[in-house]
Amino acid sequence: MKPLRPGRSFLFRLPKGSDIGVEVAAACRRAKVRCAWVQAIGATTKARLGYYDQRRRRYFEKEFRGEMEILHCVGNVSLKDGVPFAHLHAALGDGKYRVWGGHLFASEVFAAEVLIQELRGPAPVRLPDPATGLSLWGLPAARPRR
Amino acid sequence: MKPLRPGRSFLFRLPKGSDIGVEVAAACRRAKVRCAWVQAIGATTKARLGYYDQRRRRYFEKEFRGEMEILHCVGNVSLKDGVPFAHLHAALGDGKYRVWGGHLFASEVFAAEVLIQELRGPAPVRLPDPATGLSLWGLPAARPRR
Amino acid sequence: MKPLRPGRSFLFRLPKGSDIGVEVAAACRRAKVRCAWVQAIGATTKARLGYYDQRRRRYFEKEFRGEMEILHCVGNVSLKDGVPFAHLHAALGDGKYRVWGGHLFASEVFAAEVLIQELRGPAPVRLPDPATGLSLWGLPAARPRR
Numbered sequence: 001m002k003p004l005r006p007g008r009s010f011l012f013r014l015p016k017g018s019d020i021g022v023e024v025a026a027a028c029r030r031a032k033v034r035c036a037w038v039q040a041i042g043a044t045t046k047a048r049l050g051y052y053d054q055r056r057r058r059y060f061e062k063e064f065r066g067e068m069e070i071l072h073c074v075g076n077v078s079l080k081d082g083v084p085f086a087h088l089h090a091a092l093g094d095g096k097y098r099v100w101g102g103h104l105f106a107s108e109v110f111a112a113e114v115l116i117q118e119l120r121g122p123a124p125v126r127l128p129d130p131a132t133g134l135s136l137w138g139l140p141a142a143r144p145r146r
Numbered sequence: 147m148k149p150l151r152p153g154r155s156f157l158f159r160l161p162k163g164s165d166i167g168v169e170v171a172a173a174c175r176r177a178k179v180r181c182a183w184v185q186a187i188g189a190t191t192k193a194r195l196g197y198y199d200q201r202r203r204r205y206f207e208k209e210f211r212g213e214m215e216i217l218h219c220v221g222n223v224s225l226k227d228g229v230p231f232a233h234l235h236a237a238l239g240d241g242k243y244r245v246w247g248g249h250l251f252a253s254e255v256f257a258a259e260v261l262i263q264e265l266r267g268p269a270p271v272r273l274p275d276p277a278t279g280l281s282l283w284g285l286p287a288a289r290p291r292r
Numbered sequence: 293m294k295p296l297r298p299g300r301s302f303l304f305r306l307p308k309g310s311d312i313g314v315e316v317a318a319a320c321r322r323a324k325v326r327c328a329w330v331q332a333i334g335a336t337t338k339a340r341l342g343y344y345d346q347r348r349r350r351y352f353e354k355e356f357r358g359e360m361e362i363l364h365c366v367g368n369v370s371l372k373d374g375v376p377f378a379h380l381h382a383a384l385g386d387g388k389y390r391v392w393g394g395h396l397f398a399s400e401v402f403a404a405e406v407l408i409q410e411l412r413g414p415a416p417v418r419l420p421d422p423a424t425g426l427s428l429w430g431l432p433a434a435r436p437r438r
Binding site for chain 1: 151275
Binding site: 152154155156157158159161162173176177185187189191213215216217218220237239240241243244245256257259261263264 | 293295296297298327329341343344345346347352354356364366367368379380381382383391392393394395411415416421423424426428429430431
């Protein structure tokens with residue numbers, strides 16, 4: 001497991017109506033960020049969350065149309081087919097303070113504050129993973145062991 | 147979108163009874179931190195969460211008096227009227243492992259572990275935003291575009 | 293409150309069936325990381341969450357056997373009895389997009405993507421804390437004040 005080192009940080013607000021995943025990937029493309037950790041808070045007007053059915057090996061999706069607080073959106077950016085790809089999960093809070101969450105497929109923000117922390121060095125790359133049916137990073141040669 | 151660079155990190159425990167937002171802003175004032183990303187875990191004895199009604203343009207608030215795990219508290223610090231201002235969201239877990247969340251208006255911690263990651267460079271500043279009714283960072287000149 | 297400085301970053305995938313806390317602590321031991329902030333997303337096949345009863349001063353625990361999205365796992369690593377100890381909280385999402393959370397005692401991942409951000413300098417150390425019954429960092433000499 002080779003260490004990466006902290007690179008640039010990008011901290012910005014997303015405009016109303018924009019999609020977090022799309023904007024994060026676009027910002028990374030423009031700034032030539034190949035690998036990063038991503039966090040965001042804010043509020044959505046709409047969001048599409050996913051749940052991965054591990055046995056059937058497919059995502060189920062649900063659209064949340066109500067206005068929601070983005071309690072957090074956390075994930076990363078790494079290269080997939082040579083371009084920056086954002087993998088994000090989110091927890092959303094409704095007007096009764098209940099929380100809903102999943103894989104963030106799509107979002108439409110009311111406002112959002114995003115941090116992209118670039119990681120420099122031998123970054124992982126997404127490849128098809130037969131064992132899970134997902135697109136995952138390769139396991140390190142000397143991978144963590146119990 | 148100009149990059150910031152990582153600055154100092156502050157990692158500390160909050161004393162019982164203290165308020166996360168108040169302590170984070172105070173720590174930043176003392177250490178002359180103008181911009182930072184903030185994360186915390188721990189437990190509360192009390193918390194006041196908010197939900198922003200996007201149409202009426204006002205926050206609704208609710209006090210949670212039970213003891214709760216702080217599953218995460220995430221947000222940032224930036225200057226508002228010239229002083230460090232903490233904007234935090236939180237997800238809290240109750241004794242039945244259910245989760246409640248929103249904008250963190252106030253908290254009283256049982257214990258909390260906080261990370262403040264300073265960001266140096268051309269930091270965003272909070273200004274009134276007529277479009278949302280909130281106090282937000284200006285949008286970057288070359289803002290992310292779909 | 294003395295500042296720490298950013299050190300190495302470790303970004304990696306955990307193998308199916310592994311435990312996040314065990315792997316994070318092991319990775320830190322191997323890489324000689326004494327203090328770090330930790331974040332992860334992914335999915336579990338099983339997880340044991342805890343809730344601390346502040347009055348009785350003991351943890352209650354519950355096992356979640358269903359497949360869940362790891363919406364986030366957040367926490368830190370610091371020395372306890374001289375070895376790296378991981379303190380993690382987690383929010384998990386089920387197939388109905390509901391969220392469950394608590395102190396993460398144990399997990400069995402389907403897949404997980406983990407970031408360990410090393411913090412270098414005068415790191416806090418875990419010691420028994422009589423006031424809470426927990427193992428906590430000492431409070432800084434000049435602790436945050438309202």
